[in-house]
Structures are given as structure tokens and as C-alpha cells.
Amino acid sequence: MSRSGTLVALSPHLDDAVFSIGAFLHLEARRGTGVRVVTVFANDPAATGPAGSWDAMCGFASAGAAARARRTEDRRACAVIGAEPHWLAYGDESYGRPTDDDDVWRAIQGAVAGCSLLVVPGFPLRQADHAWLAELVLRRRTELPFALGFYAEQPYARAALARGQKALAPSRLEFERVPTAASDRLTKVRAAAQYRSQLRALGMSRLVRTFAEEWLRGGELLALPS
Numbered sequence: 001m002s003r004s005g006t007l008v009a010l011s012p013h014l015d016d017a018v019f020s021i022g023a024f025l026h027l028e029a030r031r032g033t034g035v036r037v038v039t040v041f042a043n044d045p046a047a048t049g050p051a052g053s054w055d056a057m058c059g060f061a062s063a064g065a066a067a068r069a070r071r072t073e074d075r076r077a078c079a080v081i082g083a084e085p086h087w088l089a090y091g092d093e094s095y096g097r098p099t100d101d102d103d104v105w106r107a108i109q110g111a112v113a114g115c116s117l118l119v120v121p122g123f124p125l126r127q128a129d130h131a132w133l134a135e136l137v138l139r140r141r142t143e144l145p146f147a148l149g150f151y152a153e154q155p156y157a158r159a160a161l162a163r164g165q166k167a168l169a170p171s172r173l174e175f176e177r178v179p180t181a182a183s184d185r186l187t188k189v190r191a192a193a194q195y196r197s198q199l200r201a202l203g204m205s206r207l208v209r210t211f212a213e214e215w216l217r218g219g220e221l222l223a224l225p226s
């Protein structure tokens with residue numbers, strides 16, 4: 001992409017973009033591209049209710065405490081990558097996803113304004129929040145005045161591919177492994193380690209296998225416009 005431009009990665013939750021394409025984002029930042037990670041379901045740090053099912057599994061006592069801690073982790077991870085974090089306070093599915101699509105879309109438009117390339121989740125889209133977000137972006141695609149690409153969501157994509165599923169992008173674009181330097185892939189591992197609260201619940205071995213495979217194959221899976 002143009003080195004003067006801005007790359008925005010749309011992340012459903014606080015960790016998806018870094019787990020999926022942290023090395024690619026670091027490569028772009030290193031080359032002088034402005035990199036922003038916009039997390040849509042970053043939940044509400046001021047919430048006073050109990051933790052949702054996922055946050056409770058991660059050991060959090062309340063919804064607000066989980067949102068605050070997970071944002072701190074995201075801030076650290078983005079700093080390692082060289083990206084600017086941006087959070088939208090929508091609740092994920094465990095808190096009852098927002099029902100007003102137009103409202104979410106307006107917030108996303110504001111957060112991605114001025115970018116030259118937007119990348120969004122594209123495979124396997126089995127997690128409900130991921131699928132909802134990708135569907136929203138595709139439905140409103142014509143309102144985006146810039147290029148749109150997709151990334152394979154990790155560690156889920158690796159598991160789907162291992163089961164024999166073919167990586168298909170929700171458009172005519174094709175997934176390819178985008179080469180990164182060893183230093184980018186190492187930086188990704190350092191950044192991913194910042195999401196301490198998520199590592200156990202997601203499964204350390206799944207993540208390690210995913211990052212090891214990316215290491216051996218030399219990059220991450222993206223479907224980018226030419």
C-alpha cells in the first residue's frame with residue numbers, strides 16, 4: 001500500500017487483529033504506514049454489572065473491570081506493534097450485541113475515516129461477533145471510499161484449514177500468505193503476550209501452534225486488493 005497512507009484493521013474483540021495479523025501490521029508500521037487498530041466490541045469500561053460469560057471465564061469479577069483490563073492489554077500490544085488503538089464501547093455477544101446497525105456503522109465510519117486500506121475479518125467467520133461485523137461492512141461496502149481487504153482470523157483459521165476447509169474470502173479476493181520479516185513475526189509474539197487475560201481461555205497451545213506455523217511459512221493470511 002501507499003507508504004503515506006493509513007492502514008486500519010477492524011478488530012471485533014480486543015486481541016483479534018494482533019493475533020491474526022500482528023506481524024503484517026508491524027511490517028507496515030515499520031515502513032512508515034500509519035497503522036490503527038479499531039476494536040468494535042471493546043465493551044464498556046464504566047459498566048457496573050457482572051462479567052459476561054467469556055470475561056468470567058477469563059477471571060474477571062465485573063464487566064467494567066474486564067473492559068478496563070483488556071483495553072490496557074490492547075494498548076500495550078498496539079504499542080509493541082507500532083499501531084494506534086481505537087476503541088468503540090459496543091458490547092460483545094455476551095453482553096447483548098447492539099441492535100442499531102446504523103449507529104455502529106456511523107461509529108465505524110468515524111473511526112476509519114481517512115484510511116487508505118481497511119482490513120476486516122474474512123475467514124472462517126464462525127465466531128458470531130466476527131461474522132456480524134464482516135456482514136455489516138460488506139453490506140455497507142459501497143459507502144467506503146477506500147480499498148477493502150480481509151484477514152484470516154487466528155487462531156480459528158488455522159483450525160479450520162486443518163479440518164480441510166478452504167480459505168475463501170467473502171469477495172473475489174484470494175487469501176495469500178503475505179511475507180513478513182522474522183523480526184515482524186517475533187514482534188507479533190511479544191505483542192500477543194500482552195493479552196494475558198485471554199491467553200489461557202483461548203488456549204496457549206492453539207496460539208503457539210498458529211504462530212509456529214506462521215513462522216515456518218513466513219507470513220500471515222490476508223486477501224488484499226491489488
Ligand SMILES: [Zn+2]
Pocket residue numbers: 012013016127130
Ligand atoms: Zn474475536
